[in-house]
Amino acid sequence: MISGSLRALVAAMGAGEGTFWLPSQASETAAEVDASFRLVYWISVFFLALITFLLVFFIVRYRERAGYERQQAPEHNTPLEVFWSVIPTLIVIGLFWSGYRSYLSLAVAPQNTYEILVTGQKWNWQFTYPNGYVDAQLHVPRDTAIKLIMSSQDVIHSFYAPNFRVKRDVIPGRYTQVWFTPLATGEYDVFCTEYCGTSHSAMLSKIVVHEPNEFDAWLEEASDFLTRMPPAEAGQMLYRMRGCKQCHSVDGTVGTGPTLAQLFGTSVSLVGGATVTVEENYLRSSIVDPQSQVVAGFEPVMPTYRGRLKDEEISAIIEYIKTLNQ
Amino acid sequence: MAAHATGHAAHGAVGHVVPIRTLVGVLCVLLVLTVGTVGVTKVDLGPLNLLLALAIAVVKGALVLLYFMHLRWDRPFNAVVLISALVFFMIFVGLALMDAHNYQSEMIPGYGTLTP
């Protein structure tokens, strides 16, 4: 296991993607960020090497040993001390300036951007395109300035795309923004980087960069899924993309929410003692008003989808749940 | 213990006693300023209302510190400690509010009342 890990590490070091320290650059602004990184990196290497050299040299040269006679040295030297106070001060001013300039590129979006709304919730990302279509992955056209307007449904999350060098917290009650221009087609990681509970490390997504002339076609086809697919299949797609999968299993496992397997048509006990038969009305109400009839043994933590799912989409989900009775 | 004596030598057995007249006088000034604070609320001066109320509060606070809390006759170091604490408090509140003010435009109005 150890030699395999070392081999993988060495491979990553020389990989075509990125460098030893940084992943490949996928946005225009990444190069500026990396330039600031390189500046502080080499200055740090220089000072670490200097201090380490002096440490080792002094240990070897001045260690107590037979025959070592030491020479006089002063207890202070004001010009020297001022020197090594002023030089670092000038260096850090330079570092601040570099970080600040590169940050301005990240923080100030250009005038014309393609806007996509981002919703973070425990534990799933949802991206709402200008035509209202919602997907669990962020699809964007290359060479276009993209602006993400983000908010959270529950706790603080953070949207992080390492290859794009962007990160911004996603906060409930507030809209935060991030922008970038993708450089090349491909798929890139999106992580949540503000601890948000059980499945924080599973709150992943991808940025999929399309050729500019292919993006519109993708969006049109994807948005059309309700007419393209049979309802149950569309329902399954919604189940996977809209945050249901994170809490409700389809294989019988009990999670944060009840399993959807073998559910339709059965009788369930609710918190408070009542029982109800699981059919269309109950399922619809559980989606738009989930806190009203919670199944016994579960916490009232499901966020509402009122206004976030169209009626046809809810019907599709119900159709999908019916198929889970096999 | 030897070290004990050095700190108290300057003050004598009892220490400085504030004359009752002074205390009563300060109390009267404080009462007048309290009436003033209430009076200011009756007149509409726009943003000046808040500033005036705060200014009166600062004067009242200073009188309490200097006379009732004996700071006027204590070692200057005590005043340094107090003023530093106030400065740090202002840095804290000032910078935090500056940030909050700057992201106000991002806040979703009425969010707290929207969630069930």
Add this chain to the structure above:
Amino acid sequence: MSSVGSEPGARRATAGGYGLEQDNYLTSSRGILSWIFTLDHKRIGVMYLISILSAFFLGGMFALLVRLELIAPGKTIVDADTYNQFFTLHGAIMIFLFIIPGIPAALGNVVLPLMLGARDVAFPRLNLASWWMWVAGACLAVVTLLTGGVDTGWTFYTPYSTSTGTSVIPIVTGVFILGFSSIFTGLNFIVTVHKLRPKGMTWFRMPLFLWAIYGTAVLQVLATPVLGITLMLLVAERALGVGIFDPALGGDPVLFQHFFWFYSHPAVYIMILPAMGVISEVVSIDSRKHIFGYRFIALSSVAIAILSFLVWGHHMFTSMSPLANMVFSALTFSVSIPSAIKVFNWLATMYRGTLVLNTPMLYALAFIFLFTVGGLTGLFLGMLAVDVHVHDTYFVVAHFHYVMFGGTVMAFLAGLHHWWPKITGRMFEEKWGKLAFWLVFVGFNTTFFIQFVAGTQGMPRRYWDYPERFTPYHVISSIGSFIMAAGFFVSLFCLLHSLMRGRLAPANPWGGNSLEWWTPSPPPTQNFDRTPEAEDPYDFTEWKYDRQVRGYVREGV
């Protein structure tokens, strides 16, 4: 052998005066009640030492569990919920029960009055109360463990902490009480340094460890109340539904971050300043040379204390407004300069010295190297554009472990070994001390250096699971953690062994000139029979090494 003076009390610091053969603070009274109700600062220090080392081992166990889980992607030993508890408890225990009390409470309590030639601290009862509050806080931490644990991360960010089902209120109340332990200690030390200095010890003739403790004490008193209030507000929100931080109740979650970090940033300087004080003592004594640049080092401790209050926003670059980001980034660089000055001064102290490479000195030298790495990586985090990329990744985890562990813990170990003879009256065996040092040093770097790379490559922190490509980094890191753990067990063995079999310690084994070395090891309860007059604490020239005593002796003492 120099003449043993015949005046009464001359047994104090002479070559023949072994503390354990005379009446000393450890044996002057017996029974557990004489310890837990003691007013003797040295006994309180020893109780603190045992307490915080226990917390260190508990926090360390959680760390090993974290690293064990992370050695492979997916579930290794526990599920995600349990893992989240492990990293929360590791952080909370290490920070509030170990490292913040750390050097001031465990070492400072014993050494501070001795260095001042004083009988005790200014307020001995307050000192005891401090320790009892630590115990109360620790009890609440145990209650938390037994009532479902806590999974918020040690930072308790809202609204996660106001809505999670785990035991937030007990742990937060425990931290609140621990805050008072810290404030009481700080208050005590400030007054002690102001009022109990002996004749001849002006401010600029104090040992630098006292400057460091003083700066720390000011931070403890000024900053901790803000954490106290913040935690009380958190409890009010959780228990009573008062809307302050939770947006669902009309509050502002980023406000919590401002309140929290206004304390927690100065808190990290509470952790590092005493450590730097220890290093100044050990490097000077074990270079047998006067500290270089005394004034700059002393004033830099004060500068760090003041500047530490201006930079808290650098923990929040991804949630603050751009204007606040720019202000805090600029201010953050200011606090790096005084620390850099200290590193250069310590190196200059070693220049043309006579370096004694014993265990305390090895830890001190390691500190200089590791703190430099930690400090330089802090520059990366202070730069806005770079921080946006590495915030909340393993880069940050590596940075703070380098400064807190490679910095403070190394200095704590240096100080522990340096003052061990004074506290216990025993010498430890160098070979075990050095073995432990090398295991800890190699293990530490193996664990944490690779985390810098994982972070810049995008590996987020507080992740139970991770993409396959990060596996090599985690494997290396986890292996390092076990090497490090082995080192700590050897260290524990080394110190316990010394208590049972160590040779008796002379008054001044290392040849220091600060006043704690003028009294036997361990000291009598009253510390000194006659308060010595203070001299330059870094003038070692009067002390000569005596082969029979295996320690330093001085004419007329």
